[in-house]
Amino acid sequence: MSDAARRIEALRREIEGHNHRYHVLDAPTIPDIAYDRLVRELEALEAAHPELQSPDSPTRRVGASPVAEFAEVRHRVPMLSLSNAFADDEVETFVARIAEKVGTAEVDFSVEPKLDGLAISLLYEDGVLVRGATRGDGETGEDVTHSVRTVRSVPLRLRGDDWPRTLEVRGEVYMPRAGFEAMNAQARERGEKVFANPRNAAAGSLRQLDPKIAASRPLAFFAYSVGLVEGGALPDRHTATLAHLRAWGLPVCPEADVAVGAAGCLDYFRRIGARRDTLPYEIDGVVYKVDRYDWQQALGFVSRAPRWAIAHKYPAREEMTVLEAIDVQVGRTGAITPVARLKPVPVAGVVVTNATLHNEDQIRRLDVRVGDTVVVRRAGDVIPEVVGVVAERRPPDATPWTMPTTCPVCGSRLERGKKVARQTKAGIEYEDSAVLTCTGGLFCAAQVRERIIHFASRRAMDIEGLGDRFIEDLVEFGFVETPADLYALTLDDLLAMKRRADERDGTTPETVKKGKVASKWAENLLGAIDASRATTLERVLFALGIRDVGESTAKALARWFGSLEALAAADEAALMAVPDIGPIVAAHVVAFFAEPHNREVVERLRERGVRWPDQAPQRTAEGPLAGQTVVLTGTLSSMGRDDAKERLEALGAKAAGSVSKKTTFVVAGAEAGSKLDKANELGVPVLDEEAFLDLLRRHGAAP
């Protein structure tokens, strides 16, 4: 072997290792820039030695040229579908039937989230990915190898060497929620087509003739079973197969677990259901599969679905309802958002009455009219949105809607907002976005109000009892114009505000109703405002509402600079030295402190007694647990997970989401699941709650 061939082989292995750690284990070990350097070196070597090219090289994910049409793929082992259960008793019946057939009630099930994406078959020959196909009708699917290869978490080559010569892995290609939201937000800003949900986005991205499209989309893969297996054997249980797939470098959903009997399955359904909104991907149910293959075989199939598995579904994320009106809202930065007022409809357990329509372009694209029956989607923490119109149900008098040309609150002219077009070394280039913005700035009561609502909110200054209503009235009657004005309010101001609000609303003044205690609420509110004076730098930074400075960015900035003065004096280069701060956030921070009005607000806050301790700038991880990576799993009885995470971080440890060889230790609370198994599998030390508390105690960080 030549030197070049040896180096190419070594680079491929190394890059594959990094891909696996990054995309499958979620635990990268080198910075992006070092990774890019390896890829560039490999690309250069392969270009110089075309004879050493190989289709399974990590440089070749996007290498394929567009296909003219999708070739047909016959599934030698058919890809089945699942029967559904919607209620507990259907699950009980399903389990009882199995228990009867196999002769014991203690049936183990592999329990897994039902991912909402696109079913895919991956064929590995001698450990190399040779074909990716859609399910199609279960017998015949479409060849989407060119697209599947671009999915970063699909290994092009399996790890280890104990896999069957021919191995067909089945699973779901999906789009993680964050990637979906970001991709749609970007498309919306540009006035381009958006996808209604992550499933359509995943399917639409993969079923493309040009692989560049799939490559540009944030797709991911989880394996959940095997199809054809030749030249090798698999274990005798499904969960053991999943463990093998993991070891071969295939991503398996970390929530996959084992449950016993109907009670265990239903418990799993509820546990996952409670976390459905916060999982990083969309699921529409959970799947229960009899774990033992011999029992699966004995149970067999009915038509197209196995008797040994069932999908237990959660309430749908999408519902239909009538759009009664469209209003516009003015946000804290002046962005104008059209909001759909809906006939109330329950969506996945929450009654929805308002949904965002995002912007004018979106309304035009959907051709939404007042009176239409629309499809509303509510997923996770994101605001419910209108994703479609049911054309057949349009009443003849449905009226098209047009955006106002002036701000409905202050009457100022609206203009197209700016968005980042490009980031170059020379700076950031902006272009018009699809979002209209009120030009009223501080003159616009809505912007003033939204900024103060944000300032007072729980995660910012946390002024208890200062609700949105109060803030609206305080702004409307001119008591407050900037956040600093909150700290100059007197008892008389609050009572005067209340009197004027009562007059406006024609309500009976509290003084008449309650006599002497009338000012109690005002005293409490002043107390809460006073209590918020003693705060932290990170809270103030977040509360100020600097564009794109969310909680975690505020925290990073506070830690790095230690004081507001140091931050305000930093230029863009100094800001970009902070981990995770890019040119855009840096530009927003610089612009914020360049604005005299903003500096004045900060000064007034100080004058009026708001104070936060400065701290020594912390530019590297420090603390007794610096350099350690900890994974929390299960439920702790003595503290919440966020609390535990903060305590670990305060000691310098990094809290990670998944277990890998790099994990220093795992903290396992009650009902710890697959992460605990993984830790045991990898030999990572595990601390139970008592040992964890002990560790915290030793470092003075116990609750």
Ligand code: IVH
């Ligand atoms: S098992 C015979 N496991 O659900 C077993 N399917 O209606 C068939 N799905 O098309 C599939 N997550 O796309 C299985 N953990 C999971 C799944 C899952 C999602 C999808 C799959 C299939 C459909 C079945």
